[in-house]
Amino acid sequence: MFKDAIGKKSKKVKNTVERGAVKKFAEAIGDVHPIFVDEEYGNQSRYGRNIAPPTFPRVFDYGEIEDFYLPNIGLIHGEQIYHYERPILVGEEIYCYTEVVDYYEKTGNMGLLGFVILKGYGEDAEGKNIYTEKQSAIISEAVRKELVR
Amino acid sequence: MNSIVDLQIDDSLEEITLNPVSRIDLIKYAGASGDFNPIHTIDAEATKAGLPGIIAHGMWTMGNLAKLFTPYLEEGFIQDYKIRFAGMVFLEDVITLKARLQEENEELLDFTVAAVNQNGKEVIKGAITFKKYV
Secondary structure, three states, rough: OOOOHHHOOOHHHEEEEEEHHHHHHHHOOOOOOOHHOOOHHHHHHHOOOEEEEOHHHOOOOOOOOOOOOOOOOOEEEEEEEEEEEOEEEOOEEEEEEEEEEEEEEEEEOOOOEEEEEEEEEEEEOOOOOOEEEEEEEEOHHHHHHHOOO | OOOHHOOOOOEEEEEEEOOOHHHHHHHHHHHHOOOOHHHOOOOOHHHHHHHHHHOOOOHHHHHHHHOOOHOOOOOOOEEEEEEOOOOEEEOOOOOEEEEEEEEEOOOEEEEEEEEEOOOOOEEEEEEEEEEEOO
């Protein structure tokens, strides 16, 4: 079921980078620097406004991939990669979607493990890339059996 | 160090040691990120998943680690941030954040980064490429 999903994408979802959400996120990672949360400081900065921390895109809605379901429970997050063209600005609109870029299986001392590689995209209104992110999620044998049932 | 561009190869950014990980830290991160996987907040769910107790979201640790670079975000930005989640973080663990400059050129500063627990084990590790505004 995962192999068939390779190459599938979700439809783009418009996300607004909300000031309150950025503040809450900055607090949750203990990084309440004024560049993220103080409006006046942001205005005076080289960005002309506040920016968001680099791992903030976790918050965005990437839409659903048709016929593809990955549970939140039972997955192990193996790797995470971000690539930025520029920082995310507070108040801007970002169009996000996700793609299944790979799936493969490996047998190890934990049994047969599945590796799902998902890529996330964040673009501006003109379709220009702002950032991409890639995560590898590891699915244990027990969880995979549940899914294909 | 007032400026990131003054760093020499093998220099480190000033380390940050976090307060011991608390349940409220993880509840706050769940709320702020939208990741409500219960193994990060509810003991019984963690036990059911075969864990000795709740564990921190890997992304919580990764989010924390990036703050070593926050004071320098007017000199450049984090262009690439790669992390491998190498170990689990439990309640009361004391995490230290580290970054060391590996390579540099006109545009880019390449750092190796890691978060290390009280036993000296790297719980996440990877690399950050910081792109300078030139």
